[in-house]
Amino acid sequence: MAWNSLVCGDKLTNWLTLVQPLCTRPRPHCEPMNNSADSGLSATGTPARTAVSVRNASVIYQTADAPVHALCDIDFDIAEGEFVALIGPSGCGKTTLMRVIADLEKISAGQVLVNGVSPAEARMARAYGYVFQAPALFPWRTVLANVTLPLQIQGKGKADAKRIALEHLQRVELKGFEGKYPWQLSGGMQQRVSIARALSFEPKILMMDEPFGALDEITRDRLNEQLQQLWQRERRTVVFVTHSIAEAVYLSTKIVVMSPRPGRIVKVIDSTLPNERHLGLRDTPEFMALAHEVREALADGHGG
Ligand SMILES: Nc1ncnc2c1ncn2[C@@H]1O[C@H](COP(=O)(O)OP(=O)(O)OP(=O)(O)O)[C@@H](O)[C@H]1O
Ligand SMILES: [Mg+2]
Numbered sequence: 001m002a003w004n005s006l007v008c009g010d011k012l013t014n015w016l017t018l019v020q021p022l023c024t025r026p027r028p029h030c031e032p033m034n035n036s037a038d039s040g041l042s043a044t045g046t047p048a049r050t051a052v053s054v055r056n057a058s059v060i061y062q063t064a065d066a067p068v069h070a071l072c073d074i075d076f077d078i079a080e081g082e083f084v085a086l087i088g089p090s091g092c093g094k095t096t097l098m099r100v101i102a103d104l105e106k107i108s109a110g111q112v113l114v115n116g117v118s119p120a121e122a123r124m125a126r127a128y129g130y131v132f133q134a135p136a137l138f139p140w141r142t143v144l145a146n147v148t149l150p151l152q153i154q155g156k157g158k159a160d161a162k163r164i165a166l167e168h169l170q171r172v173e174l175k176g177f178e179g180k181y182p183w184q185l186s187g188g189m190q191q192r193v194s195i196a197r198a199l200s201f202e203p204k205i206l207m208m209d210e211p212f213g214a215l216d217e218i219t220r221d222r223l224n225e226q227l228q229q230l231w232q233r234e235r236r237t238v239v240f241v242t243h244s245i246a247e248a249v250y251l252s253t254k255i256v257v258m259s260p261r262p263g264r265i266v267k268v269i270d271s272t273l274p275n276e277r278h279l280g281l282r283d284t285p286e287f288m289a290l291a292h293e294v295r296e297a298l299a300d301g302h303g304g
Helices: 009-019 094-101 119-124 143-153 158-171 187-200 217-234 245-251 279-283 285-301
Strands: 050-061 068-079 083-087 109-114 128-131 205-209 237-242 254-258 265-270
Touching (some): 050 094, 050 237, 068 265, 083 245, 094 109, 094 237, 128 187, 143 187, 158 187, 187 205, 237 245, 245 285, 265 285
Parallel strands (some): 083 237, 128 205
Antiparallel strands (some): 050 068, 254 265
């Protein structure tokens, strides 16, 4: 595998933007970490808090020829512990919306709050773990050294960082591969390293931008299943971009369907599937009905 397919400069810069404030800025007082594993309820049994609130948000990119209206009046909420899929045609603004939430892009109008504070404050508070479409790993560092990097930047001691990294590698079923280099792994394994790295500093929100888009169907199924199990265990808030209706329906508790550019929300579909999921669920009438609803919403977005 070529080195430049592992390290994309732009993605690494973005990744460092999300990680670096850890060592340079104190953690602002926002909301306490809460990784309680329950369905829609906080540890005290009260309804889950809002993790992300987007109000009438628009993004217009200023370009040399003409402004590009990427997002228009986006309005939705994500509760803590939800798994939200963003689905829509290419160029409809899914990545832009992810970047806005993670403070990698500014909105032109509207408001975005993450855990009740601005995305910039949430970033400083280490709210985000970000998994990009390409793994963006450092090829000259071993798997272990890639996962310990954000922890070291954060100021963790070597032994601590190693322990935490090994724990997270085990969670994504990569125990035994810690001494390998990224280029010695398959694409799916590299993505799992990225997921372990994103989870290693316990972010409140896991942002995943088409993480499995480039993988074959069998590997993708397996990773979908692993991600689903991981979410079951941790109930971390996840925002997940995909082009696959089946992936969106299988993984998420809420599906946000977007229209072609300028991206608008066509429909927000709350999943009726049980929380415990296995791949066989995809053959059930309930799953197919949801997939049909998503397909119809996508067609509506196209004006068809
Ligand atoms: N930095 C930028 N400058 C100018 N235009 C941009 C920029 N980034 C994105 N765009 C434009 O904004 C629109 C939305 O792009 P975005 O990458 O968010 O789409 P997407 O839904 O993620 O697409 P895909 O599914 O292909 O990844 C596109 O028309 C794109 O050309
Ligand atoms: Mg995109």
